[in-house]
Amino acid sequence: MSSSDAPKRPRPGPWPPAPADSSMASSWAKRTGFKSRLSGETNVSRGDSGQIVQAKPQGPEVQPDLEAGKTRSSTSTVNGVNEGGDRIKKSTPANGQNAQARVDVHPKSSREPEADASFQSQDDDGFVQRPNAHMKYELRDTPGLVPIVFYGIQHFVSMLGSLVLIPLVIVPAMGGTDEDTAMVVSTVLFMTGVTTLLHTNFGSRLPLIQGSSFVYLAPALAIINSPEFMRLKGDSFKHIMKELQGAIIISSTFQALLGYSGLMSIFLRLINPVVVTPTVAAVGLSFFSYGFPQVGTCLEIGLPQILLLVIFSLYLRKISVFGHRIFQIYAVPLGLGIAWAYAFLLTEAGAYSYKGCDINVPASNTVSDACRKHISTMKNCRVDLSHAFKTSPWFRFPYPLQWGTPVFHWKMALVMCIASIIASVDSVGSYHASSLLVASKPPTPGVVSRGIGLEGLTSVLAGIWGTGTGSTTLTENVHTIAVTRMGSRRSVELGACVLIVLSLVGKVGGFIASIPHVIVAGLLCFMWVMLVALGLSNLRYSEAGSSRNVIIVGLSLFLSLSVPAYFQQYGVVPNANSAVPSYFQPYIVASHGPFRSKNDGVSYVLNTLLSLHMVIAFLVAFILDNTVPGSRQERGVYVWSRAKTARREPDMVKDYGLPFRVGRAFAWVKWVGL
Numbered sequence: 001m002s003s004s005d006a007p008k009r010p011r012p013g014p015w016p017p018a019p020a021d022s023s024m025a026s027s028w029a030k031r032t033g034f035k036s037r038l039s040g041e042t043n044v045s046r047g048d049s050g051q052i053v054q055a056k057p058q059g060p061e062v063q064p065d066l067e068a069g070k071t072r073s074s075t076s077t078v079n080g081v082n083e084g085g086d087r088i089k090k091s092t093p094a095n096g097q098n099a100q101a102r103v104d105v106h107p108k109s110s111r112e113p114e115a116d117a118s119f120q121s122q123d124d125d126g127f128v129q130r131p132n133a134h135m136k137y138e139l140r141d142t143p144g145l146v147p148i149v150f151y152g153i154q155h156f157v158s159m160l161g162s163l164v165l166i167p168l169v170i171v172p173a174m175g176g177t178d179e180d181t182a183m184v185v186s187t188v189l190f191m192t193g194v195t196t197l198l199h200t201n202f203g204s205r206l207p208l209i210q211g212s213s214f215v216y217l218a219p220a221l222a223i224i225n226s227p228e229f230m231r232l233k234g235d236s237f238k239h240i241m242k243e244l245q246g247a248i249i250i251s252s253t254f255q256a257l258l259g260y261s262g263l264m265s266i267f268l269r270l271i272n273p274v275v276v277t278p279t280v281a282a283v284g285l286s287f288f289s290y291g292f293p294q295v296g297t298c299l300e301i302g303l304p305q306i307l308l309l310v311i312f313s314l315y316l317r318k319i320s321v322f323g324h325r326i327f328q329i330y331a332v333p334l335g336l337g338i339a340w341a342y343a344f345l346l347t348e349a350g351a352y353s354y355k356g357c358d359i360n361v362p363a364s365n366t367v368s369d370a371c372r373k374h375i376s377t378m379k380n381c382r383v384d385l386s387h388a389f390k391t392s393p394w395f396r397f398p399y400p401l402q403w404g405t406p407v408f409h410w411k412m413a414l415v416m417c418i419a420s421i422i423a424s425v426d427s428v429g430s431y432h433a434s435s436l437l438v439a440s441k442p443p444t445p446g447v448v449s450r451g452i453g454l455e456g457l458t459s460v461l462a463g464i465w466g467t468g469t470g471s472t473t474l475t476e477n478v479h480t481i482a483v484t485r486m487g488s489r490r491s492v493e494l495g496a497c498v499l500i501v502l503s504l505v506g507k508v509g510g511f512i513a514s515i516p517h518v519i520v521a522g523l524l525c526f527m528w529v530m531l532v533a534l535g536l537s538n539l540r541y542s543e544a545g546s547s548r549n550v551i552i553v554g555l556s557l558f559l560s561l562s563v564p565a566y567f568q569q570y571g572v573v574p575n576a577n578s579a580v581p582s583y584f585q586p587y588i589v590a591s592h593g594p595f596r597s598k599n600d601g602v603s604y605v606l607n608t609l610l611s612l613h614m615v616i617a618f619l620v621a622f623i624l625d626n627t628v629p630g631s632r633q634e635r636g637v638y639v640w641s642r643a644k645t646a647r648r649e650p651d652m653v654k655d656y657g658l659p660f661r662v663g664r665a666f667a668w669v670k671w672v673g674l
Contacts, residue, residue: 011282014567137488139438140654141208151486152495154329158484159209161527162476163192163330164512167659168520169290170468173224173584176237178513180386186509187398188212188467193500195458195471200489203445204451205656207433207481207492208473210458214283214531215426216469218587219419220244222608223412225584227591233407245406245463248470251416252459255424255470258370259453262671265445268428273541273636274549274625276429277557279422280475280535282617284528287560290583292529294521297380301346304524305339313526328483332523338517343383352381383516394508398503403466411601416470420459422614423472424452425661429538432638433478438487440651444641447656450672475534476527542636549634552624560617567611568596586611646674 093238129388137143137151147290156163167184176184188211195210203210229240258264295302309331317328327334346352357371357378379385431451443451451473459470481487502508542549566586571592593607609615625635646652656674657663 060518070403113527133488136485139487139489141488142490148491148494152491153498155492156495156499157333158329158480159476161523162209162474165524166469168218170220174237174240175411178386179391182236182388182510182513185395185512186503187465189499189503190398191462191465191467193496196496197493198458199454200493201659203454204431204447207487207489209477210471212467212469213472215423216419218286218612219415220469221587225587240418241403241466242407244468245466246408247412247416248463249460250413251420252456252470254417255420256453256456259449259456260672264449264452265671268445271425271428273538274552275621277535277538278553278617279614279619280426282560282613284531286613287528289586291525293583298518301343302518302522305335306525309335309336309526325466347382347384352378363553380518386514388513389510393506396506400464411604414605422618426475427473429476430473430475437481439655441641443656444643444646446643446671446673476530479534543634546634548630556617556621559620560613563616564611568595
């Protein structure tokens with residue numbers, strides 16, 4: 001062995017040791033002391049025992065990238081670190097100018113060729129500037145009119161489930177008719193288009209869709225099932241909707257103040273991936289009592305639909321048709337269309353038509369015991385029961401206060417205020433993840449605060465128009481950007497304009513409102529699974545193998561299911577007759593929870609908030625992550641751009657600067673801008 005060869009170290013155990021490397025990774029996390037070989041983003045991890053598990057290093061041979069649809073080098077880099085855990089070094093020539101970045105591969109042999117990583121460069125702050133070669137269109141790309149229209153519509157169609165399913169759940173729970181559901185759906189589509197345009201121009205300016213978020217669904221159901229609404233007679237829908245509007249308006253004003261006052265910039269220091277991960281995941285896990293139990297009311301339709309969604313999104317995700325992975329991108333609309341057609345054929349074939357049985361006759365009035373037995377099957381499996389499409393007008397313009405003047409109650413507003421904080425935490429994770437995909441650098445804390453503030457204002461508009469929930473960044477949007485590889489802001493804006501036009505066609509809302517409930521439940525099962533998966537994926541920005549992080553996330557998720565179960569089951573008499581459906585039982589805790597005080601409002605707030613899964617997950621993760629010792633690298637602290645540096649860089653100004661010279665007028669507001 002020559003003297004130039006590195007000396008061999010003794011093995012500490014059955015696993016080979018990692019190469020000695022004390023250098024920092026050239027990534028956005030450089031300022032936090034993030035080391036790639038300890039990160040969950042690479043194939044190297046360290047356990048508490050001190051042993052290092054390392055996969056075999058790969059050479060620079062070119063391998064097909066099936067997810068990106070093209071070939072890539074096995075030493076390609078992600079955020080300044082190649083897939084083997086190697087680091088990017090910046091070479092500086094004698095003239096002082098930055099040269100192209102190159103890959104410094106840990107030497108197994110001095111004869112190994114260097115992989116070309118010239119598509120990346122690094123600035124003085126350690127942030128990697130890369131053109132995101134895996135993306136078709138980045139943030140400021142403006143392709144031709146036809147691609148813009150196509151990709152804009154594709155972006156919204158791929159997120160169909162997130163956009164329209166919430167009204168199909170909350171409106172029937174409020175006692176609304178099919179016509180009411182159609183009107184709320186049209187309003188949601190209209191406000192989604194308007195708020196998305198506002199956010200892409202005056203918010204974070206990232207290509208993120210704003211709409212009715214699942215974060216607001218559980219608090220809305222808790223308010224809908226409040227004890228004072230149980231005995232309402234007449235038009236209960238409008239009365240409860242006005243209560244929801246009042247709560248949303250107050251909580252959204254609080255969120256706007258949180259953003260525009262600069263408090264969000266301070267709050268950002270305490271929000272990290274370990275907090276975001278269980279909080280977002282708990283939002284999806286909290287609806288387990290509604291998902292499959294509703295699918296089970298008509299298994300012959302609901303179960304095949306779930307299987308279709310799984311096949312499209314997993315088994316057929318790599319199949320490309322005309323250069324587009326339609327099964328992965330359009331899994332939800334394809335699953336919806338096929339399941340609906342299948343259910344329609346069963347209905348027309350007479351599978352749910354029983355002799356002498358009329359679906360319009362209540363079960364209590366039927367004479368035949370056989371008909372009484374088939375009533376449930378007929379109601380849940382037939383697709384011709386809704387009259388929403390027939391009764392909807394061709395043109396309808398959603399207008400403010402269309403349900404009446406909002407009603408304000410402090411206890412319901414306080415519940416929604418906590419929901420707005422959770423929505424802000426969710427949005428922070430979405431801002432960071434989407435900026436990794438489409439932008440030159442992450443936004444500054446001021447841009448994040450500005451985005452949260454505008455989300456508050458747009459939620460106020462949603463409350464005034466009466467969508468039933470607040471408007472916030474849809475978490476599923478990040479997955480859509482990654483799958484479609486389309487991050488153009490202009491495409492999202494044009495898609496929002498198309499959505500506004502469609503919302504004015506009343507038949508569109510009527511068509512969506514006529515989706516059978518069992519198919520809605522099947523779609524929701526898939527959407528909530530996606531929400532859980534996207535929440536857990538945030539952990540990749542931290543040290544995923546750390547026992548500290550694993551215990552915090554695991555404890556947060558377990559308590560988020562167990563603690564609300566205690567509140568929801570407290571004082572409930574088994575087999576008690578209740579007018580509330582079984583899948584809404586978890587949301588009536590305000591009437592029987594363990595907290596009992598002289599002030600009914602305080603009891604209502606405490607019993608309701610502590611019965612919400614996402615609230616418990618957030619509180620546990622927030623407290624533990626900010627009190628349990630851990631390095632910034634281990635915690636995966638989010639790295640945001642510096643305001644002074646951002647104002648000096650033209651690319652960042654174009655990415656996040658306000659248009660129409662609005663930024664100049666508000667340049668003095670340093671805490672909500674570049």
